[in-house]
Amino acid sequence: MLLAFDIGNTNILIGLFDGENLRNSWRLSTDTNKSADEYGMIISQLFAYEGISFDEVDDIIISTVVPSMLFTLQHMALKYFGKTALVVEAGIKTGLSIKYDNPQQVGADRIVNAVAAFDKYGGPLVLVDFGTATTFCAVTENGEYLGGTIAPGIKISSEALSERTSKLPSVEIEDPGRTICKTTQESVQAGLVYSQMGMCDFIVSKMKKELAALCKKDESEIRVVATGGFAELVNQGLNIIDYIEKNLTLEGLALIYKKNRK
Numbered sequence: 001m002l003l004a005f006d007i008g009n010t011n012i013l014i015g016l017f018d019g020e021n022l023r024n025s026w027r028l029s030t031d032t033n034k035s036a037d038e039y040g041m042i043i044s045q046l047f048a049y050e051g052i053s054f055d056e057v058d059d060i061i062i063s064t065v066v067p068s069m070l071f072t073l074q075h076m077a078l079k080y081f082g083k084t085a086l087v088v089e090a091g092i093k094t095g096l097s098i099k100y101d102n103p104q105q106v107g108a109d110r111i112v113n114a115v116a117a118f119d120k121y122g123g124p125l126v127l128v129d130f131g132t133a134t135t136f137c138a139v140t141e142n143g144e145y146l147g148g149t150i151a152p153g154i155k156i157s158s159e160a161l162s163e164r165t166s167k168l169p170s171v172e173i174e175d176p177g178r179t180i181c182k183t184t185q186e187s188v189q190a191g192l193v194y195s196q197m198g199m200c201d202f203i204v205s206k207m208k209k210e211l212a213a214l215c216k217k218d219e220s221e222i223r224v225v226a227t228g229g230f231a232e233l234v235n236q237g238l239n240i241i242d243y244i245e246k247n248l249t250l251e252g253l254a255l256i257y258k259k260n261r262k
Contacts, residue, residue: 001016001017001018001023001056001057001058002016002017002057002058002059002060002061002254002257003015003016003017003057003059003060003061003077003081004016004017004060004061004062004063004250004253004257005060005061005062005063005064005073005085005253006063006064006109006249006250006253007030007062007063007064007065007066007069007070007073008065008066008109008131008132009065009066009131009132009133010029010030010131010132010155011027011028011029011229012027012028012029012030012069013025013026013027013249014026014027014028014043014046015247015250015253015254016052016057017250017254020254022247022250022251024046024050024052025247025250026046028042030066030069032066032068032069035072036072036073036075036076036079037076037079039072039073039076040076040079040080043076043080054080054081057081057083059083059085059086059257059261060077060081060083060085061085061086061087061253061254061256061257062074062077062085062086062087062088063087063088063108063109063112063249063253064087064088064108065107065108065109070087073085074087086257086260086261088108088111088112088253088256089108090103090104092256092260093256093259093260094111094115094256094259095115095118095119095143095255095259096111096114096115096118096139096143096144096145097142097143097144098111098145099144099145099146099147100145100147106145106147107135109129109131109135109249110127110129110135110137110148111145111252112249112252112256113127113129113137113227113248113249113252114127114137114139114145114252115252115255115256116245116249116251116252116255117139117225117245117248117252118139118143119251120225120251121223121225121243123139123140123141123142123143123215124138124139124141124211124212124215124217124221124222124223125139125222125223125224125225126138126204126207126208126211126222126223126224127139127224127225127226127227128204128224128225128226128227128228128231128241129226129227129228130153130154130196130227130228130229130230130231130234131153131228131229132153132155132156133150133151133152133153133156134150134151134152134153134154134196134199134200134228135148135149135150136148136149136150136151136204136207138210138211140211140214140215141215141217146211146214148207149203149207151199151203153196153230154173154192154193154196154230154234155173157192157195158170158173158188158192161188161191161192167184168184168188169184169185169188171185171188171189171192172189173189173192173193173230173233174189174193174233175189175193175233175236175237176189176190178190179194193233193234193237194237196230196234197234197237197238200234200238200240200241201238201240204224204240204241205240208222208224223243224240224241224242225241225242225243225244225248226241226243226244226245227244227245227246227248227249231244231246
């Protein structure tokens, strides 16, 4: 089986693939203070709960946007699984042609998501990831990753409000159902959720126009795929997203693994 890690700024996504099927998935908080042994023990407990043995893992792949976490997870893979993990980095085969001015600057998570979305839906497509940052990426019908837009995610905006103001509280992120709110808590919730909806609607609409012009396609031919923890919440107020894929990143890691290891 393949064990896949996607290390984000907020969470670590873990997926265990039995062939092409995602058998199990888990989400941990990213903690740069934890050691390889601590992560090894956490994964041991997760496996034990599901009745899985370390010996069942044939290989490991890692994608990260937190450089300091890479060595920790590589060391954990070697010590606890006896595997040298495949790392998503410059030079790895993805099946996409990266058209960024400096391809090494593109976050690994953006490439992994694009690989999975393009494999599933083809192109041209716009990909939105509602993670720590909200990212927007454009891919042509020929598998060219053109680039995109990066904006603060809902959690970053929420933390900024509570940390940089004296009276605005930290709130649960949910849709209050109205913009004329009667409490400070609802007012903050409305601002966080609806600002993401408005931003997504504007950026995706503009990106579709630019992509349609570049690809000489009609905008109706461009698919919009969303992923990330807040995708479903934000999508409630939109009609611009065509598909929501919960496990897109893990699926992308499995695809990249197949392209690089026989």
